Amino acid sequence: MRRTKIVATIGPATAAAEPLRQLLEAGVDVVRLNAAHADMETHSANARRVRDTSQLIGRSVGVLVDLPGPKIRSGVIAGDAVELVSGQEFRLIGHDDGQGNASQVGTTLPDLAQWARAGDDIYLADGAIVLRVRDTVGDDVRAEVVRGGTLRSRKGMHLPRAEAHVDPFTARDAQALEMAIAAKVDFLGLSFVRGPDDVERVRAMLPKRGPRPALVPKIETATSIDNLDGIIGAADAVMVARGDLGIQMPARRVPLLQKEIIRLCNMAGKPVITATQMLESMTRSPLPTRAEVNDVANAVLDGTDALMLSEETAVGLFPNETVRMMSEVAESAESWPRDRVDPSAAKGPDRDRVAWAVAHAAVEAAEDLGVAAILCSTRSGETAHRVAAFRPRVPIAGISTTGQVLGGLSLVWGVQPLLIADNADRNEQLRQAIDAARAAGIVRDGDLVALVFGSAGPRAGSTDSVRIVRV
Numbered sequence: 152m153r154r155t156k157i158v159a160t161i162g163p164a165t166a167a168a169e170p171l172r173q174l175l176e177a178g179v180d181v182v183r184l185n186a187a188h189a190d191m192e193t194h195s196a197n198a199r200r201v202r203d204t205s206q207l208i209g210r211s212v213g214v215l216v217d218l219p220g221p222k223i224r225s226g227v228i229a230g231d232a233v234e235l236v237s238g239q240e241f242r243l244i245g246h247d248d249g250q251g252n253a254s255q256v257g258t259t260l261p262d263l264a265q266w267a268r269a270g271d272d273i274y275l276a277d278g279a280i281v282l283r284v285r286d287t288v289g290d291d292v293r294a295e296v297v298r299g300g301t302l303r304s305r306k307g308m309h310l311p312r313a314e315a316h317v318d319p320f321t322a323r324d325a326q327a328l329e330m331a332i333a334a335k336v337d338f339l340g341l342s343f344v345r346g347p348d349d350v351e352r353v354r355a356m357l358p359k360r361g362p363r364p365a366l367v368p369k370i371e372t373a374t375s376i377d378n379l380d381g382i383i384g385a386a387d388a389v390m391v392a393r394g395d396l397g398i399q400m401p402a403r404r405v406p407l408l409q410k411e412i413i414r415l416c417n418m419a420g421k422p423v424i425t426a427t428q429m430l431e432s433m434t435r436s437p438l439p440t441r442a443e444v445n446d447v448a449n450a451v452l453d454g455t456d457a458l459m460l461s462e463e464t465a466v467g468l469f470p471n472e473t474v475r476m477m478s479e480v481a482e483s484a485e486s487w488p489r490d491r492v493d494p495s496a497a498k499g500p501d502r503d504r505v506a507w508a509v510a511h512a513a514v515e516a517a518e519d520l521g522v523a524a525i526l527c528s529t530r531s532g533e534t535a536h537r538v539a540a541f542r543p544r545v546p547i548a549g550i551s552t553t554g555q556v557l558g559g560l561s562l563v564w565g566v567q568p569l570l571i572a573d574n575a576d577r578n579e580q581l582r583q584a585i586d587a588a589r590a591a592g593i594v595r596d597g598d599l600v601a602l603v604f605g606s607a608g609p610r611a612g613s614t615d616s617v618r619i620v621r622v
Contacts (some may be wrong), residue, residue, distance in 0.1 A: 152545060154565035155481040156180040157474060158215060158424055162188070162465025166607075168196050172204050174464060175212055177474035180561045181338070182212060183459065186327035194327070198334040211554070211568035213338060215367065216331040218324045220318045220342025225275055226250075227256030228304045235280055237299040243273070243282070245290030251302075255291075258308060266316055267292045276300060278305040278398040309398045314372045319343040320352065328356060335362045337558035340390060344368040346378040347385035354385075358565030359462035362555045367424070370412055371395035379415065388562060390459070391415050394427040413453045420494040420507075420540035422562045426459035430477060434467040444480055451484035454492070454542075456564040493558040493615040494540040506605075507616040510537035513603045513617040515547055520619060523598035524548060526584045527566075532556045533612040534603055535566045546593050550584040567591065577604075585622055598622045 159165075160183040165174050175182075182201045184194045185315055198214050205212035225243075229250040235241060242255035245263045258276075260266070264287040267273065273285040273294060280302055282294035319342065331339055350368050357363045365387035368375070368410055372395070375382060391412050397405045409425060416423035429447055430439045450458060458477055464470040497505040517525050524546040527535040535549035542564065549560040550569045557568035569591055571583040581602055588594045602618040 152567075153178070153478050153482040154485055155451050155455065156562055156564065157477055157481070158183050158457050158459040158495060158562070159257075159424075159464040159470070159474060160185055160459070160461045161197060161201075164389040164466050164468075165464055165470050166193075166200070168200060168204065170470070171200060172208065173471050174474060175201075175204055175208055175210065175601035177471040179278075179464075180212065181215050181457065181473055183217055183340070183461075184336075185219075185461075186323070186330075187217070187218045187222060191326055191330040195330050195334050196422075198336055209568065211557040211561055213558045214334070215338035215340055215562075216327060216334075216336050216364075217340035217369075218327050218342050218428070219321070220319055220324065221321050223308045223310075224259050224305050224319070225302065225308050226259070228252070228302060230257060232301055232303045235296045235299045235302055237296050239296050239299075240285075241282055241294055241296050242288075243267075243292040243294065245292075251304075252513055252542050256302065260308075260313075261290070262316065263310075264288075264290050264292055265314060266370050268554060271311050272297070274309040274398050275306060276302055277394070278309065307309040309395070310610060311399075314343060314345050314374050317343070319345060319349050321589075322550055323342040328353070331364060332358060335387060335555065336364050337555070338367050338388065338562065339364045340436045341366060341368040342371075343372060345372060346383060350382060350385040358398040365559055367568050369395075369426075370408075371399070373399045376400065376408065379412065383412075383415055383419050383421055388422040388424065390424040390426055390458075391455075392426055397427075407449070413450075413455050414492070415471040416456075417454045417492045417540070418494055418497050420497070420537060422456040422536075422564065424457040424459050424562070425453075427461065429458055429460065430473050433469055433473040433476065434462050437472055439468050439473075439476060447477055447480045447535065450483040451481050452487060452489055454489070457562055491542045494537075503613060506533070507537055509614050509617060510534070511541055513601055514543045515617065516617065517543060517601040520599055520601075522601045522619065523594045524588060524622075525549055525601045525603060526588050526594075528584045528602065528604040529556065530605070532559045532563075534605060535560055537614055538603055539563045548584070548588050548591070548593055550587055552580075567593065579621070581618070585620075589622065594622050597622055 158181040159179040226247045244257045247257040273282045279302045281298040367388045369390045369392040371392035463473045495511045549566040552573040560566045560568045569587040605613045
């Protein structure tokens with residue numbers, strides 16, 4: 152059974168009912184809705200369709216809404232495209248009026264001239280074109296084209312230290328947040344995060360009662376690398392957004408940063424998603440490149456909880472084949488032995504040391520006794536999170552009476568979410584957990600299983616009990 156989870160973005164190629172069903176049946180664990188594209192009504196309808204389809208196929212599938220953040224863009228180009236040549240002079244205008252041409256283009260940054268410094272590299276067309284700043288003239292920036300290419304209208308633009316000047320939470324983010332809360336989605340991707348305060352700011356906007364989506368800050372800026380420990384501490388999960396990160400940082404650093412971010416998340420017991428261009432060639436080809444296969448496998452060997460597909464499943468020609476290929480590569484990589492981290496050793500004011508110690512003991516006992524599976528009966532999802540953080544070699548089931556809890560577990564490495572009926576009696580709940588695992592094919596009659604749970608009481612999330620029983 153594949154333990155690494157797959158996150159897939161849906162779009163024109165996969166949002167309709169039948170393509171979506173095929174995509175989920177191919178093995179998708181979490182569906183991503185990118186709020187940077189389409190309107191909120193469309194995303195809300197897509198979230199409902201994911202819920203309905205997952206219920207139809209009998210699987211718990213999570214929903215992640217990715218907030219757009221303050222995307223910085225160049226302006227409109229006359230004729231929609233122009234070719235920039237290395238060595239030529241090019242001017243960036245401090246407003247977005249009029250149409251650009253081969254010598255200049257507008258931007259969405261009115262204070263651009265105040266931020267740019269001589270010698271800075273500015274990236275256009277999402278990094279494909281590089282300009283080097285010479286000087287500023289009034290509100291405009293005069294630059295030399297270092298690496299030329301085709302510039303089209305409204306393409307992404309990056310410049311040093313931009314995150315220090317731009318509010319990461321925009322009006323469109325507020326609309327997307329409202330939609331996500333109403334749709335009761337499981338995860339919120341936070342764009343352009345600079346530090347833990349940006350995460351806590353969004354958390355303060357969530358409902359005080361009822362379902363609350365887990366917050367997934369995207370590590371995609373140089374400032375977020377500087378504040379990595381604090382962001383991971385504030386996050387519920389983390390995304391390694393390698394596309395923008397590879398523009399803001401030297402590309403040679405990204406593989407090492409990926410390993411470091413994943414390691415720190417593993418140590419903190421926080422799920423981590425590795426994203427961007429994982430099987431990009433499969434957007435147009437039925438087979439990946441060998442380099443892409445290596446990239447997916449190495450992310451698994453690094454310890455990632457989840458792998459993400461973007462254009463491959465949103466607009467690609469082979470979305471289902473892409474998911475199946477990613478699943479096969481991930482499952483193969485999981486068979487390779489790797490050292491496990493010990494997240495119970497991590498420090499922090501909010502760490503429940505007893506709960507982590509019990510989860511650790513449960514994994515050790517389960518493996519020593521050769522149990523068939525670890526069954527985590529959980530009200531908040533925390534018990535399954537903690538057990539999965541130790542990467543046990545036996546299957547894990549996250550068992551809850553609440554669909555929202557199961558949605559949150561859809562991102563967690565190795566956890567199969569299972570729903571049981573609500574029952575106040577603890578012994579009856581544990582019996583139902585065993586029955587659910589048996590029905591799912593995780594355990595069989597005569598197997599030993601480890602039951603991990605918290606005592607009955609008002610506070611969810613405190614893991615304190617382990618039982619080893621024979622089914």
